[in-house]
Amino acid sequence: MGHLKLKGKDLLKLGYPSSGVTKAIAMVQRQFPKRDKNFVLSVLADIRKTPEAYLGDLALGGIAELLVNPKAVRRQSLNAQRAPFAVFGAEHIREEALHQLYSALKLPVATQGALMPDAHPGYGLPIGGVLATANAVIPYGVGLDIGCRLSLSILDTPVSYLDGAKDRYAKALVDHTRFGMREVHASPADDAVFESEAFRSIPLLRKLKGKAVKQFGSSGGGNHFVEFGEVALAATVPGLDLAPGRYIGLLSHSGSRGLGAAIAQYYTKAAIAQCPLPKEAQQLAWLDLGTHLGTEYWIAMQLAGDYAAACHADIHRRLVRAVGGRVRGQVEHHHNFAWKERHGGRELVVHRKGATPAGVGVVGYIPGSMVDKGYIVVGRGHPDSLHSASHGAGRQHGRSETNRLWSPSDMKKVLAQHRVTLIGGSLEEAPMAYKPIGEVMAAQRELVDIVGTFQPRIVRMDG
Numbered sequence: 001m002g003h004l005k006l007k008g009k010d011l012l013k014l015g016y017p018s019s020g021v022t023k024a025i026a027m028v029q030r031q032f033p034k035r036d037k038n039f040v041l042s043v044l045a046d047i048r049k050t051p052e053a054y055l056g057d058l059a060l061g062g063i064a065e066l067l068v069n070p071k072a073v074r075r076q077s078l079n080a081q082r083a084p085f086a087v088f089g090a091e092h093i094r095e096e097a098l099h100q101l102y103s104a105l106k107l108p109v110a111t112q113g114a115l116m117p118d119a120h121p122g123y124g125l126p127i128g129g130v131l132a133t134a135n136a137v138i139p140y141g142v143g144l145d146i147g148c149r150l151s152l153s154i155l156d157t158p159v160s161y162l163d164g165a166k167d168r169y170a171k172a173l174v175d176h177t178r179f180g181m182r183e184v185h186a187s188p189a190d191d192a193v194f195e196s197e198a199f200r201s202i203p204l205l206r207k208l209k210g211k212a213v214k215q216f217g218s219s220g221g222g223n224h225f226v227e228f229g230e231v232a233l234a235a236t237v238p239g240l241d242l243a244p245g246r247y248i249g250l251l252s253h254s255g256s257r258g259l260g261a262a263i264a265q266y267y268t269k270a271a272i273a274q275c276p277l278p279k280e281a282q283q284l285a286w287l288d289l290g291t292h293l294g295t296e297y298w299i300a301m302q303l304a305g306d307y308a309a310a311c312h313a314d315i316h317r318r319l320v321r322a323v324g325g326r327v328r329g330q331v332e333h334h335h336n337f338a339w340k341e342r343h344g345g346r347e348l349v350v351h352r353k354g355a356t357p358a359g360v361g362v363v364g365y366i367p368g369s370m371v372d373k374g375y376i377v378v379g380r381g382h383p384d385s386l387h388s389a390s391h392g393a394g395r396q397h398g399r400s401e402t403n404r405l406w407s408p409s410d411m412k413k414v415l416a417q418h419r420v421t422l423i424g425g426s427l428e429e430a431p432m433a434y435k436p437i438g439e440v441m442a443a444q445r446e447l448v449d450i451v452g453t454f455q456p457r458i459v460r461m462d463g
Contacts, residue, residue: 004029004040014041014048020066027062030203055292058201058299062292071291075276078106082113086384089117089443092394092435097126103281104129109136111348114385116355117443118394118435124268124283127354130388132343136286137298139268141351143336145220146264146301147308148255150365150391151332152376152454153316154231154240155248157325162228162248162457165323166421169228169458172322173423177226177315178218179462181258188216189317193310198303202296204266205259205303212259212307217314219254221462223429225370226252226315228323233452238361238378240329248325249454251374252315253367255336256304263304267297289349298338305337331365331376333357335391343386350386358382358389358448366448368393368437370429370459371418375441376452389447393437399428406430425461 006028008021016024024044032040047054047063054064082105087093097119104125105113112132119128124140131141162169178184199209219226231249233242256263270293271285287294312332320327338351356364358379366389367374374392381387397405411430415422418431441450 004033004035010041011044014045016048020070024063024066031059065292076108078278078281079108082106083110085113087115092117092443093119096121100126101129104131104284107284109133109286112386114388116390117440118390118392120395125351125353128390128394129353130355130386131351132348132386134348135289137289137294137338137349138284138286138351139264139271139297140283141353142301142338143353144261144264145255145336146260147305147334148336149308149332149334151252151312151316152365153250153327154242154329155325156328157248159230159246159248169323170421170423172319173226173458173460176318176322177460180221183218184214185217188213189314191310193306196303198299202300205300208259208262215257217311220257224254225459225461227456227459229454229456231452231454235451237376237451238363242329250316250319251454252312256308259307260304263300305334331363333364352388354391355388356391359387366390366392369431369434370456371414371420371431372437373453373455375450377448378451379448382447385447389444390440393434393440395433396435397433402428402430402433406432420456421458423460424463426463429461
């Protein structure tokens with residue numbers, strides 16, 4: 001069957017207002033691309049008779065909304081004053097990142113913001129930026145890699161195995177991890193995440209499901225990694241039944257792959273179309289959570305986060321099975337996401353783009369570069385940071401700049417000095433490109449308490 005063909009006069013005959021006809025046709029074509037025209041017209045007629053009954057429908061609510069609550073596109077202006085904000089480790093942050101936050105703080109929906117000490121420029125909200133909004137979500141405040149997260153599994157295997165059985169661990173990383181846009185597993189695992197109703201009801205997600213299945217259990221390029229190393233716990237960690245001591249750790253860093261990127265791009269474009277902003281802030285366009293489109297993005301974002309978590313679980317399952325041992329504890333969290341949280345007595349949407357949740361007692365992990373120790377932390381719930389902390393050391397040199405400043409031999413020397421084996425990787429991710437993690441942690445003493453460390457020993461990256 002061919003593509004569903006409808007004309008404006010078909011909907012006008014049903015009583016649809018002329019202002020909503022084009023949008024309604026686009027929506028129904030996305031939802032029913034190959035259904036019989038008469039069937040689709042009968043659905044549209046039913047929606048026209050009782051639109052309120054369809055408002056909560058994930059598939060058809062957008063059409064009902066055109067009838068019940070039509071909204072004209074109107075240009076948005078920025079407030080003259082910024083919302084309250086705090087900057088942690090300002091001496092480590094470039095002006096461009098600060099100015100990106102300043103633009104976000106002038107959004108009419110912004111209520112509070114913060115910048116973490118690892119911050120650097122990004123698209124829309126800077127990486128390391130935290131922004132609270134009132135009943136609105138900003139797709140580029142979450143980021144392209146929705147649900148990008150860290151997952152640390154702590155094993156009961158003796159730490160000495162990292163030296164004595166080094167080849168086994170390195171081989172496992174080569175055999176059981178896949179990176180970048182082209183590498184996928186020969187037999188991707190099945191997972192409950194693919195049974196989500198969102199994959200059936202939201203047309204964009206329906207189109208993306210095949211790619212999501214294919215890329216399942218793989219990691220992105222750039223600064224994404226999977227590595228084995230040494231965990232040192234200095235204290236008892238909330239939620240972990242582990243005594244202080246040394247353990248082998250398996251750490252992964254990646255997100256929702258092509259699924260999340262496509263969601264971010266599609267809904268950012270939609271947000272820009274419905275609430276145009278001045279040029280310097282156009283990538284901060286938001287979606288009202290009281291609208292169908294806002295609800296649709298929120299559900300898609302949640303699904304991308306669930307997918308990212310499931311990918312990490314699959315990576316860890318494959319590797320632990322390959323090297324042996326038993327998982328004794330786990331620390332994991334998103335750092336590109338939006339959460340509904342209560343701050344100052346009201347529910348807000350808190351965007352953390354490259355920032356770690358750090359509420360009171362919340363356990364997290366903050367990595368350094370591929371040669372530096374990372375830190376297992378417990379949040380202190382600092383109100384000025386919106387209960388957040390940095391998501392890593394943060395770049396101090398861009399990728400092009402890093403390629404100019406150092407050579408592959410310089411990078412090999414640094415790796416050798418720190419006894420780190422790198423499989424894949426590129427000069428762009430050289431340890432020298434990143435801020436000193438010790439300085440970043442010192443700048444956020446108010447935000448987290450350190451309870452342990454992880455020293456990378458065998459690192460796998462794209463390339």
